[in-house]
Structure formats: structure tokens, C-alpha cells
Amino acid sequence: MSSFRQIAANRNNAKKSTGPRSKAGREVSGRNARRHGLAIDIGSDPLFQDDIEKLSHALSSGAQNVRERARETAEAELDLLRIRKFRACLFETLYLADTALPDSLAELNESLAKLERYERRAFSRRKRALRAM
């Protein structure tokens, strides 16, 4: 197990090396989340606020003590639904569309693998929140 001194040193080093430094680099990395929108925190997206409220209310049945966990569950659930829709779009554009080429199968495969990472994280978030409820 790392000592407190080691942990502090790691944190200091991480601050020195994390992320791009130049303005251009920061602009590029700032756009990462907007490529497909899945990296954007769903809880801060106004489009999903109504659904999050509805689902968290249904999950908590109005009980105040589990309200926060219910909201976390609702956010993770809506994230999962959003990912499923995005996956359907990928199949639609890269496999079923008339413009899809045999080569696009590789692209589809790669995109599905990336999507799986987001899905795994959303599942873990929902599982944690449900256990804590």
C-alpha cells in the first residue's frame, strides 16, 4: 500500500503531466466530449432533466432518504438508453445504409467496442446506486 507521502507525490506529478498544455491542444481535447455526446454528463444536460426527475421520482416513490441514489440510478439508466440508441444508429449508418461498404464493418466493430466501455461504466454506476438505495 502506498504511503501518504507517495500518494501526495503521485498527485503532484499527475498535476504536472495531465492533459494537453498548449491552447490548441486544450481546444482539441475540449471537443472530445462533443464527438458523439456520450462523454457529456447526462445529469447536466437540460434535454434529459424531465426524464431524470420522472424516473427518480418513480424509483424513490417520493421517499426523501433515497432521493439522491434514485437520481443517480435514473441518470445511469438514461445513459444506458442513450447508448443503446446510439448503437442502433451505428448499425443503421455503418451496416444497413445503402452507402455502407464492406470496409465499414471494421469501423462498426471499432465503434461498438468503444461504446461498450461507456455502457460498462453506466452499468457500474447504476449497480452502485441501486445497491445503495
Add this chain to the structure above:
Amino acid sequence: MSSAMSEVSVFKPTNELSEVFGEPALVGLEKREVYDGFLSLIASAIKPTDPIGWLLTKDVTDWSWEIRRERIIKVEIIKYYQKEVVAELIKALAPPGQFKTALYRIFQADADLTLWETDPEARIKIDGALAAKAITPPLSLRRLTCEAPPRSTRSTRGSPPMNGGAIPL
């Protein structure tokens, strides 16, 4: 399936949950009513009693739906590449002579390929003709099409009965 669906039509999420779930993630020719029926069937087995139960029911339904979709796509991809390999092999059936070979490749090869694809009897004949010329599809393709690879006496002696050398799909 329709009678089974009518029996389980009571298993629907509440309106509030339906609104949150929104439109299901369907692709191509997949139909909403078929999906809804599928969800009802799974719900009738799970019998969800609260919203959490419904979230899990929705998971199972969507996963099963996606698995079904991907299996169909897998078969399509296998058939596509299988056809490409056979299209190349079938050119070897051209009669001798430069002119006749060219004619066969231009006018007859595609028709033979279609026959191979659609008519099981023609397929046996074409496979036989290819085998007579000592042309066999690559091992990977034989496995995909569940055909037994030619076995040597040495490897089969004393070995347990195999599933025709095929990989279960």
C-alpha cells in the same frame, strides 16, 4: 405467438416509465409492435412489480433483441464472404481453352454461383466438380459452412466422433 402475446398484454410498464423509456432502439425493418410484444412476453416471465423490476426487464429485453439482431447480421456477413470465396473458386470450372474460359467467366460463372447459393442439388454437383479438380474451399470457410474437412486416416483413428469438424454456430 399472437395468442401468447394477448395473454400477457397486461404486462406493460406504467405510462410514466414508458415515457422515460421512449422509443425503443430499432434498426432497419424491425417493428415497434413486435418489440412491444417481445417486452410483454419477457415481462410476463419476470413479472416485475416495481420500477426497478421494470428497468431489469427492459435490460433483458433489449439485450435479447440486440443478440437476435447481431446473430442475423453475423449470418449475413458469413454468407457475403462465403460467396466471395466461392465466386473465386468457381472460375476453375471453366472449360479448357482461352476463349471458352473467358466466355464461362463472363456469362456462366455468376449463374453457377447463384445456383450454388440457392439450389442444394446444384451445390452438391458444383462442390463435386470442384473436388474432382482437387479444389477445396479454405478450412475456415468449411468450418463456417459446417462441412467436414477431409480427414486423414491417422488423425481420425481412435478419435471420438466429432461434429463433422464443424464449429457449432
